Every structure is written in C-alpha cells, then in structure tokens.
Amino acid sequence: MTPIQLFDPASSTYTYLLADAAAREALIIDPVDEQLERDLAILRERGLKLVWSVETHAHADHITSAAALAEHAGARTAAPQGCNIGTAAVQLRHGDVLRFGGEELRALHTPGHTAGSMCFVWRGNVFTGDTLLINGCGRTDFQSGSAAQLYRSITEILFALPDETVVWPAHDYNERSCSTIGQEKRTNARVAGKSLAEFVKIMDDLNLPKPRRLDEAVPANLSSGLRHDAGGNDGVPPPAQGYAGNIPPQTAYEWWQKGDAVLVDVRSDAEREWVGFIPGAANVVWKQWPGMKMNADFDEQIRQAVPPGKKAVMLCRSGARSAHAARRATELGIESYNILEGFEGDPDENGQRGNRGGWRQRGLPWRQG
Incomplete structure (x- = not known):
C-alpha cells in the first residue's frame, strides 16, 4: 500500500x-x-x-x-x-x-x-x-x-x-x-x-x-x-447564563416531537452533506467556510425558523458552536437551549463515545448526507 x-x-x-x-x-x-x-x-x-x-x-x-x-x-x-x-x-x-x-x-x-x-x-x-x-x-x-x-x-x-x-x-x-x-x-x-x-x-x-x-x-x-482575523476561533462554549440552558439530545428530541420547540442545526452545509443530517430540522448555519466566517444572515434566518412562543434547541457537531448560536438567539428574544454532545458527541482519547454520545449515537433520527 x-x-x-x-x-x-x-x-x-x-x-x-x-x-x-x-x-x-x-x-x-x-x-x-x-x-x-x-x-x-x-x-x-x-x-x-x-x-x-x-x-x-x-x-x-x-x-x-x-x-x-x-x-x-x-x-x-x-x-x-x-x-x-x-x-x-x-x-x-x-x-x-x-x-x-x-x-x-x-x-x-x-x-x-x-x-x-x-x-x-x-x-x-x-x-x-x-x-x-x-x-x-x-x-x-x-x-x-x-x-x-x-x-x-x-x-x-x-x-x-x-x-x-x-x-x-x-x-x-x-x-x-x-x-x-x-x-x-x-x-x-x-x-x-x-x-x-x-x-x-x-x-x-x-x-x-x-x-x-x-x-x-x-x-x-x-x-x-x-x-x-476571520472570527473563527470559538474557543470553549460560553457560560449557560447566556442562554436558557443545556439539555441532552433525548430531551431536545422530545420537545421537538411535541411541537414545543424547533430543532435548529447550526452546522455548515458541507458538514451536513458529509456527516449526516436530521430530516425536518431547521438548517441555520452559525459559521461557514472559508475561514469559518459568521453567517451574516443568521439573525434573520433564526427569526424566520422559530415562530413566536416556541423554543429553539440548537445542535452542532459537539455542542460548542450551538452554545454560541443559542446565546445569540437569546439576545434576539428567543428562548434557546444548547444540545449537549451535539450530533456526534465528543469522543475520548481512544475515539470512543461511551454512553454519553451525541444525537446520532443515541439512536435519534438522522440520515446520511
């Protein structure tokens, strides 16, 4: 080889x-x-x-x-x-x-x-x-x-x-x-x-x-x-005080299915194509390549995606970008939550996700991109 x-x-x-x-x-x-x-x-x-x-x-x-x-x-x-x-x-x-x-x-x-x-x-x-x-x-x-x-x-x-x-x-x-x-x-x-x-x-x-x-x-x-210089370094998630709270994937799914919340996938378009997507989720990109630049239309798109009176539950790959998106949506007057572990979870040093896992590892609905 x-x-x-x-x-x-x-x-x-x-x-x-x-x-x-x-x-x-x-x-x-x-x-x-x-x-x-x-x-x-x-x-x-x-x-x-x-x-x-x-x-x-x-x-x-x-x-x-x-x-x-x-x-x-x-x-x-x-x-x-x-x-x-x-x-x-x-x-x-x-x-x-x-x-x-x-x-x-x-x-x-x-x-x-x-x-x-x-x-x-x-x-x-x-x-x-x-x-x-x-x-x-x-x-x-x-x-x-x-x-x-x-x-x-x-x-x-x-x-x-x-x-x-x-x-x-x-x-x-x-x-x-x-x-x-x-x-x-x-x-x-x-x-x-x-x-x-x-x-x-x-x-x-x-x-x-x-x-x-x-x-x-x-x-x-x-x-x-x-x-x-492109605003790409997110660092760690902001504190929970910046939005309504952190919730596990199962809770987010239950709220979404009951109609109490809108599931908002903030990953990039290419990421959903490569890794997988969630049918029925609202796709509102937080940052997009090249350079992971801020989505200039995020404010307008999130307002359109989440009707008045409904909560927003934010999802990214591992729960970092979605925390930032949840904080911004909260600043816009939307009750927003961050989904812990995101779509894929945060693996340990051996590449294993154990029992915590993200949306996909919990067996919640998704499809290959």
Missing part, C-alpha cells in the same frame, strides 16, 4: 492521504487550507471517510485545513502534545497510535525543528515532517528549535528505523518525492557522517530569511487553521 502524495506549489508542502481500502477509512497528514477542495474531491472520488487529520508540527509556511476538514468531513484532529495546538482533539505523545479501519499510524516525538515536532510510521513508511528532508532537514533557528535536539532525533530515532523504510518529507523544493532511511544515512549533506558539533555549526551558519507567512501562519495553526 502506497500513500497518496499531494503537493501545494505555493509552499512546496507535501500532504499525505492514507487509506484502509477495505474499511474505506482514511487519515490525512499536514493538509493545506488552500488545497481543501482538492482533498475533499479526492475523498469523494475514492469513497473514503476521513477519520483523522494529523499535524507533524505547527507550520510556519502555510495554514492547515485541519479545522475545515473536521467540519466538512467529520474528521478528528490530532497534533503533537508539545506544539501547543490546543484545538486538536488528541494531543499526541511518543508511541501513541492512531487507528483508521484496520490500519495504525504510530507517533515518534522528534524535537529539533520545533520542540513538539513528530514523525509518523505507517507500515514501511515514515512521514518526517520538517525533521528530515531529502538530503537536508528543517531549520532550527525559531519556534523553539534546537540543532542539538534535531541531530539526536534524526540519528537516534529516525536512523534507528530499517534502512528500507521509505521517507516521505513535508517539503521538497527540487521535485523529489521520497527517499529511504538508508539513503539519508549515506548521503544526507547535513547529517551523514557528521558529528553533533559539525551539524550544529552547519545549522548555525545557515542564516535563512524568516518564512514569508510566519506571522500569519503560526497563530492560525495553533488553532488548527481557524484564523483569528
């Missing part, structure tokens, strides 16, 4: 799509926001369900589409624990395993390019991010970088892999696609045959200009690609 290697010309970034052909489940590594439509199209064409969006580190040269893939395709996000990407659902540690179908991706903590950088092993392949490039390596002069740590990560962790392991880097600027551990041991100009002191001097003498998008990309990537 070979990974699907995708390329972003603007940043020379490689994105990798891995799939279990039998289960039709997939995982993506280092996706790029400007290539979102391309990646979604490939998933559709191949009939794949994206279950993980994974970062090797917080990038400085492009903005990730991780949050967009979570909303569009229902993927969970994962990132190295040491990178401070607080919006990632799973904070990865050395040795952690992510599963998709019957496949497993294993995390290796390889600090140096950044303090939290990770590489990922799948079958006979290693996805090296900016830690190890073809005939080179990532820079170490900013973002908590350390030449000494990078040397040890390459020589003690990556070079301990079998020589035939295929190396898939996050970047290449010379139209090369892959290498092997054995080849890099023998020929890598920065590392092969070099002592720690020699390597540190090479890195100290590079004097590279800072990445063009550094000031824009790093803050956005610490929020899984949610840009602060």
Whole structure:
C-alpha cells in the first residue's frame, strides 16, 4: 500500500492521504487550507471517510485545513502534545497510535525543528515532517528549535528505523518525492557522517530569511487553521447564563416531537452533506467556510425558523458552536437551549463515545448526507 502524495506549489508542502481500502477509512497528514477542495474531491472520488487529520508540527509556511476538514468531513484532529495546538482533539505523545479501519499510524516525538515536532510510521513508511528532508532537514533557528535536539532525533530515532523504510518529507523544493532511511544515512549533506558539533555549526551558519507567512501562519495553526482575523476561533462554549440552558439530545428530541420547540442545526452545509443530517430540522448555519466566517444572515434566518412562543434547541457537531448560536438567539428574544454532545458527541482519547454520545449515537433520527 502506497500513500497518496499531494503537493501545494505555493509552499512546496507535501500532504499525505492514507487509506484502509477495505474499511474505506482514511487519515490525512499536514493538509493545506488552500488545497481543501482538492482533498475533499479526492475523498469523494475514492469513497473514503476521513477519520483523522494529523499535524507533524505547527507550520510556519502555510495554514492547515485541519479545522475545515473536521467540519466538512467529520474528521478528528490530532497534533503533537508539545506544539501547543490546543484545538486538536488528541494531543499526541511518543508511541501513541492512531487507528483508521484496520490500519495504525504510530507517533515518534522528534524535537529539533520545533520542540513538539513528530514523525509518523505507517507500515514501511515514515512521514518526517520538517525533521528530515531529502538530503537536508528543517531549520532550527525559531519556534523553539534546537540543532542539538534535531541531530539526536534524526540519528537516534529516525536512523534507528530499517534502512528500507521509505521517507516521505513535508517539503521538497527540487521535485523529489521520497527517499529511504538508508539513503539519508549515506548521503544526507547535513547529517551523514557528521558529528553533533559539525551539524550544529552547519545549522548555525545557515542564516535563512524568516518564512514569508510566519506571522500569519503560526497563530492560525495553533488553532488548527481557524484564523483569528476571520472570527473563527470559538474557543470553549460560553457560560449557560447566556442562554436558557443545556439539555441532552433525548430531551431536545422530545420537545421537538411535541411541537414545543424547533430543532435548529447550526452546522455548515458541507458538514451536513458529509456527516449526516436530521430530516425536518431547521438548517441555520452559525459559521461557514472559508475561514469559518459568521453567517451574516443568521439573525434573520433564526427569526424566520422559530415562530413566536416556541423554543429553539440548537445542535452542532459537539455542542460548542450551538452554545454560541443559542446565546445569540437569546439576545434576539428567543428562548434557546444548547444540545449537549451535539450530533456526534465528543469522543475520548481512544475515539470512543461511551454512553454519553451525541444525537446520532443515541439512536435519534438522522440520515446520511
């Protein structure tokens, strides 16, 4: 099985799509926001369900589409624990395993390019991010970088892999696609045959200009690609005092069926298409891509959707956006409630939703998009 290697010309970034052909489940590594439509199209064409969006580190040269893939395709996000990407659902540690179908991706903590950088092993392949490039390596002069740590990560962790392991880097600027551990041991100009002191001097003498998008990309990537200037960083749900209260999915369903409330689905259009929708719900988007911008027509649409005298019960994927929408509807004079756990619930670190689960896990009505 070979990974699907995708390329972003603007940043020379490689994105990798891995799939279990039998289960039709997939995982993506280092996706790029400007290539979102391309990646979604490939998933559709191949009939794949994206279950993980994974970062090797917080990038400085492009903005990730991780949050967009979570909303569009229902993927969970994962990132190295040491990178401070607080919006990632799973904070990865050395040795952690992510599963998709019957496949497993294993995390290796390889600090140096950044303090939290990770590489990922799948079958006979290693996805090296900016830690190890073809005939080179990532820079170490900013973002908590350390030449000494990078040397040890390459020589003690990556070079301990079998020589035939295929190396898939996050970047290449010379139209090369892959290498092997054995080849890099023998020929890598920065590392092969070099002592720690020699390597540190090479890195100290590079004097590279800072990445063009550094000031824009790093803050956005610490929020899984949610840009602060686009109003995309929702953070945690607001306090319950901002709306009437939080209710479980079953209660919301009962109110809706009795005619006491209107069920309002505030997820994006693409999210309902990919993940599933609830027949009969009022679809009033809270935020929409690109950039998760506010729906400028939300106020008008929610007033039209909820007749006077009825309550609004708000639903999103996990209960965060719907809390914000419930607060705004309350400000408009509508008695509004937030549905805890949302459509899918908030899985634990093993991907299990247990007994709490969201709307779909409770067996309440829904249909595939």
